[in-house]
Amino acid sequence: MSEIKRPYLLFLGDAPDQLAAKVAQGIRDWRPENVVGQYRMDGCGADVGLPDMSLAEGRRAGAQTLVIGVANRGGVISQAWKGVMREAIALGYDIASGLHNLLRDEPDLVAAAREAGVQLHDVRVPEEDYPIANGRKRSGRRCLALGTDCSVGKMYTALAMDREMKRRGLKSSFRATGQTGILITGSGVPLDAVVADFMAGAVEQLTPDSDPDHWDHIEGQGSLFHLSYSGVTMALIHGGQPDALILCHEPTRTHMRGLPDYALPSLEALRDLALPIARVANPDCAVAGISVNTQHMGEDEALAYLGEVERRMGLPAVDPFRQGAGRLVDALLAI
């Protein structure tokens, strides 16, 4: 994935509500320094709290890329959106998108971009060829968040730990493996779209040699216990060769996401399966802590649950959204 040029102007389009603009919100929350403002069309129901700008104002403020920060509706890129995109291209913007509908499949945008000499980034699809993994031990340290299920807060946990380390003046990078993470940081690997043989090699390339005291926080994907995506998770572990694992869990979920016949595993089951797998690549790998998504629990219930998990597992158990990632970072530095 070639680097997406920063800073961005965030395209919120005609988002019907705030939820539709969650990619823009993620960029604004985690990398505000990458953004100059937001572009909203008439009737837009979302607002991520940035200055509203026209395309021309965005350029004057230094924006290099118009980032599509909103989900589209109806499975097509609307003519209204494409009008804005063509105007942006004419003004010299690159465009970056994580939409299912690819920019590259729109001949008018492709032609306009070629004429203007700007780039179209479809972050859902790999932009380069990856090598076969070689398993060579790399310098620097790596932390990977693993979930009992998909969508339990792995990206949030990794971003929160990265932010906390940077706040302390420590060396840290967030390594994106999915479309939202790639748009937030401007680079990464869209791992679920990589061809099977090259998954682990793509992760090796994503997390190269670094300083001995530098931590890569690798964005997790899927779950070892999620039948649809477990192969992707496996490649992340073996390509990432993590030194530390953070186990992520959402305790109120009643079944695996999209798989109604499958129950969630316990945190113990995840630990007991993940460690032997991780130690194939890195014999020193350890579980550093537990990250629990307690958004569907009240404060008292959440704190009681976290205390119970902490005693049961003998590891710090934290909801980084409620409590910050400080104790997870402490645990990471202590292993």
Next chain:
Amino acid sequence: MSEIKRPYLLFLGDAPDQLAAKVAQGIRDWRPENVVGQYRMDGCGADVGLPDMSLAEGRRAGAQTLVIGVANRGGVISQAWKGVMREAIALGYDIASGLHNLLRDEPDLVAAAREAGVQLHDVRVPEEDYPIANGRKRSGRRCLALGTDCSVGKMYTALAMDREMKRRGLKSSFRATGQTGILITGSGVPLDAVVADFMAGAVEQLTPDSDPDHWDHIEGQGSLFHLSYSGVTMALIHGGQPDALILCHEPTRTHMRGLPDYALPSLEALRDLALPIARVANPDCAVAGISVNTQHMGEDEALAYLGEVERRMGLPAVDPFRQGAGRLVDALLAI
């Protein structure tokens, strides 16, 4: 993968030696009923023991597809080979190939095939879109061979068990997941070329509902302990939801294939990692037996080793090449 039309004429080309024609040999060994003869060019150093035929003779004998059963040299499809292929196309043959160089990348062949109304099959690349795995329990039974390493005899084991079951009049299918297996059977999924998100779904599609007493023998790929390909193996286990595992091992190997810094795991380590993974998809999954590739051992040494493994693991341990797959099939039927 659409079905490759049978029977085949096997193209041995100008193979320098027998080893170069191992794909043709595999087809001839495992599915002789799919083949009418072999086509050899001047100077061919291979012979798989079939009647030599010209292209026209092959057609008269009923051949529908010319299968490239030989590795090419120098990374290009030679003009001499292409001359034969164009002649075959003109005679109405489909062509099937597992070469790295794709037939579809040769404009003259593509044009000739279109004109003649015949198909070009590149079995290294998927010919269809696969679904996301849904994890639904399927009827019928499934056996998957897992290796301590790559290339330890998983395909051979599955083919030998399939043959033994058919010999006994039992219901059995070999399900190919790699190029050689696909050419042998005429269909399958080239799993290492499937996009990450769809690996497990491709395996589900490959091994559909079947009779309660029917066994699918799914061709294994990679190894849970091979960092480069473990994600593919994981998807095979979770997409295949096997009822039975056969553990495969090559005891003289000194390190993982292509990974000189990594030692092979023990059969016990493979069992202990594979069973909890397999039981996510199928709680009743059991290890049925051990298949050992003893080709680099003398007869006495091999038999002593097999006896030792059998006592240690409490499971039948067999080299199906030396001893046949009868005891592995017995064990499968007993679980």
